[in-house]
Amino acid sequence: MQILITGAAGYIGSHVVKQLLEETNYEIIIIDNLCTGFENTIKTLNSLDTSNERIKFYNQDLSIWNEVEEVFKENDIKEIIHFAASLVVPESVELPLKYYLNNTANTSNLVSLAVKYGVKKFIFSSTAATYGEPDKKFIPVNETCPTSPINPYGNSKLFSESVIKDTAFANDDFKFVILRYFNVAGADIEEKIGQSTLNATHLIKVAAEAALRKREKMAIFGDDYDTEDGTCIRDYIHVQDLADAHLKALEYLESNPSDTFNCGYGYGYSVKEVIETMKKVSGVDFQVDIVPRRAGDPSTLISDNTKIKTKMNWVPKYNDLELICKTALEWEKNI
Numbered sequence: 428m429q430i431l432i433t434g435a436a437g438y439i440g441s442h443v444v445k446q447l448l449e450e451t452n453y454e455i456i457i458i459d460n461l462c463t464g465f466e467n468t469i470k471t472l473n474s475l476d477t478s479n480e481r482i483k484f485y486n487q488d489l490s491i492w493n494e495v496e497e498v499f500k501e502n503d504i505k506e507i508i509h510f511a512a513s514l515v516v517p518e519s520v521e522l523p524l525k526y527y528l529n530n531t532a533n534t535s536n537l538v539s540l541a542v543k544y545g546v547k548k549f550i551f552s553s554t555a556a557t558y559g560e561p562d563k564k565f566i567p568v569n570e571t572c573p574t575s576p577i578n579p580y581g582n583s584k585l586f587s588e589s590v591i592k593d594t595a596f597a598n599d600d601f602k603f604v605i606l607r608y609f610n611v612a613g614a615d616i617e618e619k620i621g622q623s624t625l626n627a628t629h630l631i632k633v634a635a636e637a638a639l640r641k642r643e644k645m646a647i648f649g650d651d652y653d654t655e656d657g658t659c660i661r662d663y664i665h666v667q668d669l670a671d672a673h674l675k676a677l678e679y680l681e682s683n684p685s686d687t688f689n690c691g692y693g694y695g696y697s698v699k700e701v702i703e704t705m706k707k708v709s710g711v712d713f714q715v716d717i718v719p720r721r722a723g724d725p726s727t728l729i730s731d732n733t734k735i736k737t738k739m740n741w742v743p744k745y746n747d748l749e750l751i752c753k754t755a756l757e758w759e760k761n762i
């Protein structure tokens with residue numbers, strides 16, 4: 428059975444490929460243009476493939492639609508996990524079209540090829556940013572909470588969700604699972620892979636870099652939010668638990684209808700708490716400045732994860748902020 432994974436040279440996709448290699452027999456077709464992913468990650472994944480024949484890598488930009496179609500012609504793809512995207516919230520405010528083109532337009536094309544070539548299962552990386560700034564009465568947010576993104580990144584993903592849902596409504600054979608990730612962090616416990624993103628903006632990676640003196644200092648973007656300590660609250664999920672949700676989603680679609688699921692732990696930490704935790708696990712007291720708010724940041728995002736736990740039997744194993752920070756730090760030492 429062949430599965431197409433877009434964006435597998437990146438952070439989350441590479442963790443999913445590692446689990447697919449370990450726990451399934453899929454032949455894995457990868458499309459990635461290496462714009463934020465790494466050839467080295469593909470090499471590592473190849474080294475984990477003991478058969479040496481389960482991974483086929485296309486260094487391909489999803490926006491070159493006719494070339495992407497050739498990948499479908501050359502293979503027999505029946506399942507897709509679509510990670511490839513642009514995903515930096517503040518950048519999306521500056522460069523909205525980059526996000527609508529790379530996220531919404533390229534997803535639309537991929538979905539149209541999926542239907543044309545008889546793909547049965549489509550797993551999509553969506554985001555908590557689709558909820559925008561949820562009203563307090565909706566926190567923790569469940570999947571029926573109104574979606575109302577407050578930045579172009581969230582909009583580009585919500586539009587993609589509509590493309591996928593409307594397509595499935597009109598095509599009985601095309602089924603989807605939309606996974607709305609909350610804040611993904613940490614690295615493979617075996618330290619084979621991790622987040623290598625250049626010029627990283629994600630809080631836990633930035634804090635790990637500061638702890639290792641790769642940065643002189645870091646900043647907290649705003650301490651005047653309506654939260655207990657004034658800094659934003661997020662629900663941080665370990666990347667391996669998230670990867671497991673993708674394998675569960677493939678299984679789930681064998682005998683269940685298309686659906687949308689939150690992926691998070693259901694508990695929020697403030698920016699200050701995360702930084703304190705990184706200081707504790709690293710034993711390094713790095714400099715932290717308080718600076719003004721960053722554009723596009725909602726104050727609080729916490730998931731209600733009841734649905735994925737009950738319907739997919741997803742059982743998180745790494746629900747521990749210290750462990751998340753520690754694995755991120757260990758990986759950061761390797762790169």
Ligand SMILES: NC(=O)c1ccc[n+]([C@@H]2O[C@H](COP(=O)([O-])OP(=O)(O)OC[C@H]3O[C@@H](n4cnc5c(N)ncnc54)[C@H](O)[C@@H]3O)[C@@H](O)[C@H]2O)c1
Nearest residue numbers: 434436437438439459460461462463464489511512608611
């Ligand atoms: N990291 C998070 O906290 C987070 C949270 C919510 C949702 N997500 C979603 O998860 C997915 C993966 O994110 P990630 O953190 O692994 O990011 P990443 O940047 O590490 O990975 C994205 C991968 O997609 C590739 N890519 C991007 N545009 C492409 C294109 N046009 N053609 C081919 N390849 C392309 C990149 O080279 C990279 O390897 C994204 O869809 C993102 O929106 C991430």
Ligand SMILES: O=c1ccn([C@@H]2O[C@H](COP(=O)(O)OP(=O)(O)O[C@H]3O[C@H](CO)[C@H](O)[C@H](O)[C@H]3O)[C@@H](O)[C@H]2O)c(=O)[nH]1
Nearest residue numbers: 514516554555556609610628629630633646647648659698
């Ligand atoms: O150096 C930093 C980096 C971040 N933050 C703060 O830390 C929080 C988390 O920021 P991240 O950049 O780590 O993550 P975001 O919540 O902005 O966004 C992430 O999670 C979202 C879902 O919640 C999206 O899916 C998105 O793709 C992903 O980047 C925010 O309040 C941000 O202002 C800082 O104070 N300093």
